[in-house]
Amino acid sequence: xxxxxxxxxxxxxxxxxxxxxxxxxxxxxxxxxxxxxxxxxxxxxxxxxxxxxxxxxxxxxxxxxxxxxxxxxxxxxxxxxxxxxxxxxxxxxxxxxxxxxxxxx
Numbered sequence: 001x002x003x004x005x006x007x008x009x010x011x012x013x014x015x016x017x018x019x020x021x022x023x024x025x026x027x028x029x030x031x032x033x034x035x036x037x038x039x040x041x042x043x044x045x046x047x048x049x050x051x052x053x054x055x056x057x058x059x060x061x062x063x064x065x066x067x068x069x070x071x072x073x074x075x076x077x078x079x080x081x082x083x084x085x086x087x088x089x090x091x092x093x094x095x096x097x098x099x100x101x102x103x104x105x
Contacts, residue, residue: 003052003081005089006059007104008040010066012095016040017066025058052084059090070096077101 004024008017020036024045031050034042045059046052057079064073077090089104 003084003087004045004057004059005041005043005087006036006045007042007089007091008036008061009091009093010040010095011093017063017094020066021062023060023062025060026053026055031057052081052086052088054081054084056080057088059092061092061094063094066094067096072097072099075099079103 006022008020010017016038017040018036018038021033022036022042022045023033024031032045032047034045036042059077061075062073063070063075075092075094077092079088079090081088090101091104093100
């Protein structure tokens with residue numbers, strides 16, 4: 001299983017946000033990308049041949065198609081990997097004019 005995953009929920013519609021492009025960066029280097037599935041999830045963002053390392057990672061969500069008239073066209077979430085043996089789940093709750101995130105399980 002990937003060491004990094006995400007789940008995007010559209011709180012304005014009360015349902016998962018499917019079809020959201022997600023890019024994973026380690027520093028300035030793009031590690032991988034994916035698109036949220038029908039359940040709003042990207043379960044395996046870290047490629048199978050990549051190792052999770054202690055570092056700063058960043059998820060970039062392109063939500064411009066989800067909310068064409070919304071305030072945030074892209075959302076960037078930076079987070080620190082302190083324990084490379086762990087799993088890091090980063091949920092995103094969004095609406096046209098706001099978002100929140102937290103470390104999930």
